[in-house]
Amino acid sequence: MEDHKNSIYALKTATGQERNVAxxxxxxxxxxxxxxxxxxxxxxxxxxxxxxxxxxxxMQNPAFKIPHLRGIVESKSKxxxxxxxxxxxxxxxxxNPEPIISSIQKGSIVELISGPFKGERAKVVRIxxxxxxxxxxxxxxxxPIPVTVKADQIRIIQKEAN
Numbered sequence: 001m002e003d004h005k006n007s008i009y010a011l012k013t014a015t016g017q018e019r020n021v022a023x024x025x026x027x028x029x030x031x032x033x034x035x036x037x038x039x040x041x042x043x044x045x046x047x048x049x050x051x052x053x054x055x056x057x058x059m060q061n062p063a064f065k066i067p068h069l070r071g072i073v074e075s076k077s078k079x080x081x082x083x084x085x086x087x088x089x090x091x092x093x094x095x096n097p098e099p100i101i102s103s104i105q106k107g108s109i110v111e112l113i114s115g116p117f118k119g120e121r122a123k124v125v126r127i128x129x130x131x132x133x134x135x136x137x138x139x140x141x142x143x144p145i146p147v148t149v150k151a152d153q154i155r156i157i158q159k160e161a162n
Contacts, residue, residue, distance in 0.1 A: 009051045009086060013047055017068035035055045050086065059072055101134075101151040104151060110156050111157050117138065132150060133148055133151065135148050
């Protein structure tokens, strides 16, 4: 088997199952002898996990028969020598992501992804960057009621048109 020194691979998963796939892969890699240095589940990259390994990842290996794991992604950069290896430059932006609050604009349409209003759509009324909170107005509500939530509890659906 050809070995690489700490290569990074992007694996496609079912959306919403990234953490489960990462857990199962971590467990199976120990049992099968696949050297996995790290598994990254970037919040901003739905449907993918990043795996650092010194062993070439071969999807034919029984250890990769994991529910919700769809396959390996070919890298755009062919300079790595192996089409499946992702460069560190491609991964760097997920290691220290920009705070979500900086991408939210007043007037944007968002969906709440946790809390009592999960699944509801709302309009951003005010942003408090120091506390990383946003004040929302629920779109479906009969009476506009301001709701304050943490910025990580929302997903931007539509940015405010300039």
